Amino acid sequence: MNLIKIGKFIADCRKSKNITQEQLAEKLYITDRAVSKWERGLSLPDADKMLDLCSILDINVNELLNGEKINMKDYEKKTEELLVELSRQEEKKNKRLMMDMWMILIIAVIFYIGILTISCITLEEGPLLGTIIVISTFTFIAACFYALKLEVDAGYYECHNCHHRFTPTYFEALITPHVHTTRFLKCPKCGKRTWSKKTMTK
Ligand SMILES: [Zn+2]
Numbered sequence: 001m002n003l004i005k006i007g008k009f010i011a012d013c014r015k016s017k018n019i020t021q022e023q024l025a026e027k028l029y030i031t032d033r034a035v036s037k038w039e040r041g042l043s044l045p046d047a048d049k050m051l052d053l054c055s056i057l058d059i060n061v062n063e064l065l066n067g068e069k070i071n072m073k074d075y076e077k078k079t080e081e082l083l084v085e086l087s088r089q090e091e092k093k094n095k096r097l098m099m100d101m102w103m104i105l106i107i108a109v110i111f112y113i114g115i116l117t118i119s120c121i122t123l124e125e126g127p128l129l130g131t132i133i134v135i136s137t138f139t140f141i142a143a144c145f146y147a148l149k150l151e152v153d154a155g156y157y158e159c160h161n162c163h164h165r166f167t168p169t170y171f172e173a174l175i176t177p178h179v180h181t182t183r184f185l186k187c188p189k190c191g192k193r194t195w196s197k198k199t200m201t202k
Contacts, residue, residue, distance in 0.1 A: 008067065017057060046054055101151050115132065151173070157197065181198040182197050184196070
């Protein structure tokens, strides 16, 4: 998705409607700085503002995200391109989340083992050592929970039986057995419990 092109398109449509950035912002209940950011290609309108923005500018979401007016003749092709692009972006975002998850887990394990080893070697048994063990254990558990949250947020799990792709609750993900990122989850569609593989797109 080309943010610069989209921004220029928003600015052009706005000018052809003879409205200022301030007036557009007012109609959408946002700041004119947000509008200016879109038009400079620094950000994309939030999903909940897109429909209102399109109706004010007399365009559709497909045209907005393509950054140009679309002929009826090209419509199907452009829609397909847009869907492919959106799915590619989702995949990229989810892969990044999974990378973050692994980084957090690896760092947490290294720190946890490191702190415990160093403290046990250098400190006498006593309240200080006890406190360090308790705090580092809680921190380690918190990091594991956060990593689990990232893993559940990234992508979907695919039911082995009906191939429906779904997102489990954190609690479900926490209590079900898993091997690597494949989890033994109950499918909300067919109701069967299967070893559901992680996928990055819907
Ligand atoms: Zn299923």
